[in-house]
Amino acid sequence: MTHPLPIQFHETDLDALGSFTGRIALIAAPDEMAARSPAARRLNSLTKGALNRFLASDTWEKVKPGDAVDLGWPAGLAVEALQVVKAALRADVATARKAGAAIGKTVGKTGVLVLAGAMTRAADLSFGLAMRAYDFEPHKTSAPTARGPVTLMVKNPEGAAQAAKPMAAVAEGVFFTRDLVNEPANILTTDDFAARLAAMQELGLEVEILEEADLEALGMHALLGVGLGSETPSKVVVMQWSGGGTEKPFALVGKGVVFDTGGISIKPAGGMEDMTMDMGGAGVVAGVMRTLALRRAKANVVGLVGLVENMPDGRAQRPGDVVRSMKGDTIEVINTDAEGRLVLADVMWYTQQRFKPTGMINLATLTGAIIVALGHENTGVFSNDDGLCDAFLSACKAEGEGAWRMPMGDAYDAKLKSRIADMMNVGGRDGGAITAAQFLKRFVKDGMPWCHLDIAGTALVKSDTTLAPKGATGWGVMALDRLIRDKFEG
Structure with a gap:
């Protein structure tokens, strides 16, 4: 690296x-x-x-x-x-x-x-x-x-x-994220990604890889459906850093689509080469976990990433298919290019079931709509908890990473109603980033402080920024590390 x-x-x-x-x-x-x-x-x-x-x-x-x-x-x-x-x-x-x-x-x-x-x-x-x-x-x-x-x-x-010294650990975490996001998909397969994360055990992280048989047994059919058309196996990688005693951990969850063709709802050819960055959320989670281990953080944090590839072939998921999530809810897949939320839904539910965290933040290069709304200057922040959201936005401000809170509400949620299942995976073009957040909120347990970060506009950029050359930025590693320091190590 x-x-x-x-x-x-x-x-x-x-x-x-x-x-x-x-x-x-x-x-x-x-x-x-x-x-x-x-x-x-x-x-x-x-x-x-x-x-x-x-x-x-x-x-x-x-x-x-x-x-x-x-x-x-x-x-x-x-x-x-x-x-x-x-x-x-x-x-x-x-x-x-x-x-x-x-x-x-x-x-x-x-x-x-x-x-x-x-x-x-x-x-x-x-x-x-x-x-x-x-x-x-x-x-x-x-x-x-x-x-x-x-x-x-x-x-x-x-x-x-x-x-x-602690800043050097953050820089190494950011570089790890940038390397992952910059890698081409023929190099960074799901197997290679998982192996890079497993190698962090030498830093003191506990790393566990759940293979497709494990995910099948858990009922993660929303996640598994995304990878049906790919030759590379879908995985979930669990990383644990236990530096803070016996309290419950804080959780980070990342979307790790190593390449996104859009599946059967295939994307236009122009710009598809950039979809190597669709694992950006998982990359940020990995970078934060590396930083915590390197600086021996006095906090308990779990980082989970869902690693899949969204490809079209004879086995691929089709528009109109219905899948059952680990939670048990059924989802009508209207658009196979809205796959990241399917991955996150199962990993978020598993995270809450297994670890019962004190709070949860998920990251994903989820929607083009957030780029339309905020450009490449700010990540879209959605939350059900003012305290957690305000703490995160303060961390972003302190570290100079742009973020802006977006609205949520029942009116947007109603757009996901399905005729044949519990919900659809998309709700139309208008308010697309918000309906995506409303979809994810259905997989957040009552009382769980939660933020969803849509980093589609900030994970990879076409021109230099203050602290990075054009390409992968590593956005979020600095702010999330600051949040953990302020919230759990202060």
Whole structure:
């Protein structure tokens, strides 16, 4: 898997600046005279005043906090480039991470020396740097992009390193999610996905794989129906992290459709290649569980993912078929491309039956309708519990991950009424993301705090974001880890 760049923290060594040959990144505070910084004074001297001339220019005035400007090869320095990053010494979390990301996307084989001085959020700076340096290259025949050493020179290196340690675990969880979502479906089969999760037992997670015979015995016919047309077997993977004593766990449930053709209700050819990301919900659950294990979280959390492939063949589920869920409710399958909710219904019910969790959050790249409603900036959040929902939205805000609460209600629920079964799996085009949430709500037990996160617009994007290159974002790992820390470890 892809691992975050290792970052070293050291005290500032001004004598090293004159002979360093990689890239130098200077954090320049916009609210102070940069020339007062010892590192800035030294660099200004080495560049024969070029740094101060730049900092006094109109160009610097127009740079936004967290952004960077590359000065190229200034005279007097042997460096590849001198990068000047605008960020206050007491920058907020978002700006510190953005500043780190500005550095991270330029890290090359010569490495980078970051002069952060007395910056109080050096750990967040390093987190942003590591997150943005991600690249997915296992299927390119050319040599992997070389990344040189990264060193942060700070006033308090021990304190910064200590603060950065749990963030490094989060970055590794995000990278794990990104790798899973970026993988093509001929590589990330249900078998391969399950094997990658089973390998996390070496981190201390308890991992159990339920095969098709197990799912049949449990009555998970809603989930099993989705995979009937595929040559790869359907599975449910159960991951448990028990770091919080004897209390009941909190539950995360993810949709893991490793490829979605739409089944018999086949999708248009244009854009179908992106359906390798339809296991994004399961990818986020896996990334969170990896993070919890790596940072030895003092909480009890279970993560369950339903792994299937939705393909058309002679055995595939048809529109008009009726399946019986593990709960016992019958579902008329109107559209085989509305398959994720069928997978989640059985896994959510099993989760509640077996673990009796204190609360449950499910994640899924569930509907195109949520993209129409919210674009690619926000995940749609649906909930039956204001307390859990507000706590999650607060975690999203703290971590800078966009999320927006969507409405629910009986009027939407009525659209799922079936003539021949207990419900249909779709309720029409209007309000499609909401009726999908209403469908899932039928598989949430009374009194169970629950959130449904529709990440169809945020799991994979076509352009760079602040902390990620285009492609898989790993959205949700940071916010869910923060929720668990705040709710169960505070």
